[in-house]
Amino acid sequence: MIKQSQVNIHDIREAKKRIKEYVVRTPLIEIESNVYMKAEHKQVTKSFKPRGACNALLKLPAQARQKGVITRSSGNFAQGLSYMGNKLGVPVTVVMPENAPNAKIEGTKKWGAKVLLKGTTHDEAQALVDEISEIENLTKMHPFNDNHVIAGQGTAMLEICEELKNIDIFFCPLSGGGLMAGCAAALKHINPNAVVVAVEPEGASDYKNYRESGQIVRITNPKSVADGLLAPFVGSRCLPILDSNVDEVICVSDESIIKAMNWVREEKGELLEPSGAASIAAYLKYKTNHDTDSKCVVCLASGGNYDDRHNVN
Numbered sequence: 001m002i003k004q005s006q007v008n009i010h011d012i013r014e015a016k017k018r019i020k021e022y023v024v025r026t027p028l029i030e031i032e033s034n035v036y037m038k039a040e041h042k043q044v045t046k047s048f049k050p051r052g053a054c055n056a057l058l059k060l061p062a063q064a065r066q067k068g069v070i071t072r073s074s075g076n077f078a079q080g081l082s083y084m085g086n087k088l089g090v091p092v093t094v095v096m097p098e099n100a101p102n103a104k105i106e107g108t109k110k111w112g113a114k115v116l117l118k119g120t121t122h123d124e125a126q127a128l129v130d131e132i133s134e135i136e137n138l139t140k141m142h143p144f145n146d147n148h149v150i151a152g153q154g155t156a157m158l159e160i161c162e163e164l165k166n167i168d169i170f171f172c173p174l175s176g177g178g179l180m181a182g183c184a185a186a187l188k189h190i191n192p193n194a195v196v197v198a199v200e201p202e203g204a205s206d207y208k209n210y211r212e213s214g215q216i217v218r219i220t221n222p223k224s225v226a227d228g229l230l231a232p233f234v235g236s237r238c239l240p241i242l243d244s245n246v247d248e249v250i251c252v253s254d255e256s257i258i259k260a261m262n263w264v265r266e267e268k269g270e271l272l273e274p275s276g277a278a279s280i281a282a283y284l285k286y287k288t289n290h291d292t293d294s295k296c297v298v299c300l301a302s303g304g305n306y307d308d309r310h311n312v313n
Contacts, residue, residue, distance in 0.1 A: 006241050007147050009189040012154035012182060019054040019152060022087060026156070028163055028298070031268055035283065035297040038160055041276050041304025045107060047228070048156055048179055048302050049080025049143075055152030056141055057081075057088050065090045070138040072096070072125035075104025076228050076275075076303050077143035082113035093138060095125040101227060103305050121221075122232055144176030145235030154182025160298055161187065167194045168295035171279040171286070173302050174198040174207055174249075176231035177238030183300065184245035198242065198249045199282040201226045201257070207234050207242070208249040225254040228275030228303055252281040260284060264301075276303040 024043050028036045040048035057065065068091030071081055078094040085092035092113040096105060097120050108115050118128045133140045142149065156179070161167070170187055174180040184196045200208055201224035209217035216239075222230040234242065257274045260281035264270050272280075279299040286292070 006244075007150045007154065007182060007185055009186060011147070011151040012158060012186050015055040015148070015151040016155040016158050018058050019051060019155065022054045022084065023050050023155075025159055028160065029268060029270065031264065031280070031299070034295065035292070036164065036299070037264070037268075037270070037280065038156060038298060038300045039270065040156060040300060040302050041270070041272055045076070045079040045083045046304040047076040047080060047276070048153060048300075049077045050084055051080075051155050052146070052149035052152035052178055052182075053077065053081040053084045053141075054088075056146055056148040057084055057090055059148045060090075060139060064139045068092065068136075068138050069141045070095070070129050070133050071141045071143055072122065072129050073143050074227055074230065075100050075108070076305060078108040078113065078115070079104060079111070079305070081141065082108045082111035085113065086111040093132060095128045095132075097121070097125060101305065107305065142235070144178030144231065145237050146178070147237055150178045150182045150237065150241070152182070153179040154186045156300065157183040157186035161190045164296060164298065166296055167191055167298055169195045169197065169286075169292065169297045170300070171197045171199055171250075171282045171298070172300045173226075173229055173275055173278045174200055174234070174242075175204070175229040175275075177207070177234040177242055179300070179302060180246065181238040181241040185241050188245040195247050196245055197282060197286065198246045199278045200249060200251050201229050201278065202251045202253050204230050205251045206232065208251055210234065211249055224257075224274070226257055226274040226278050228273065229278060250282040250285060252278055252285060256281040256285060270301070271304055271306050272301050273303045273305050276301045278302075
């Protein structure tokens with residue numbers, strides 16, 4: 001595999017300045033003593049995705065922004081890109097799977113994007129993206145395998161580090177890898193001794209498989225209640241960053257994710273979607289075998305686009 005150029009702390013800091021006026025600075029919520037949740041579900045579109053979308057759109061040449069962009073997404077990047085396109089005057093087309101949650105489809109349409117439903121796999125959606133991009137001369141925007149997207153997502157960690165000076169353990173969900181790569185690169189630069197833990201659903205554990213085998217493992221039919229964590233592979237631009245900065249991978253069951261959702265709702269009144277609760281599920285699993293009492297722990301809650309199909313009872 002050819003190593004792509006890596007995103008560095010300068011890129012992430014520049015992205016933070018670039019997108020500052022467009023994104024919400026989300027709070028840190030203490031969920032246990034010295035254990036914090038970075039509440040990215042409090043972005044306008046209820047996920048972290050506007051960060052990367054905004055940075056990528058602002059880096060486009062003016063002509064490309066005028067023509068418009070196209071992407072594929074199961075929902076959260078679709079909404080983030082649609083929202084930012086609306087704010088920046090960039091036409092957005094999104095190809096979503098036919099089984100995407102209704103809340104995410106409607107949330108994408110809400111901000112004016114043209115939404116097309118195609119198939120149930122990333123490959124089916126990508127084929128339509130490629131076709132439309134060629135016909136309509138739209139710029140393809142990848143939801144995670146893009147350096148500007150990665151840098152934008154990493155701005156969440158810069159906010160965390162401005163409030164917490166000595167983070168010991170950081171849990172973050174990993175799907176395509178953009179969020180994990182950006183945040184891990186930022187944290188390891190600022191605090192090299194922090195333990196960085198990537199979190200995957202058991203039914204979509206392609207990165208864990210890659211770490212164990214040394215070979216890229218593509219999961220053809222990933223399954224989990226965490227629909228935002230079902231990318232079939234980790235992006236080539238994300239992999240070298242993850243390899244350099246992630247210390248451990250934890251896989252969590254759907255049952256544990258639902259339990260984490262319930263726990264946060266009951267203890268803090270915060271409603272997360274399954275993908276958003278995965279990092280907390282990993283923390284709850286981790287602390288059964290590790291002493292975390294004296295540690296400063298951060299869990300990134302990546303989204304709150306709850307759908308009626310998510311059973312939290």
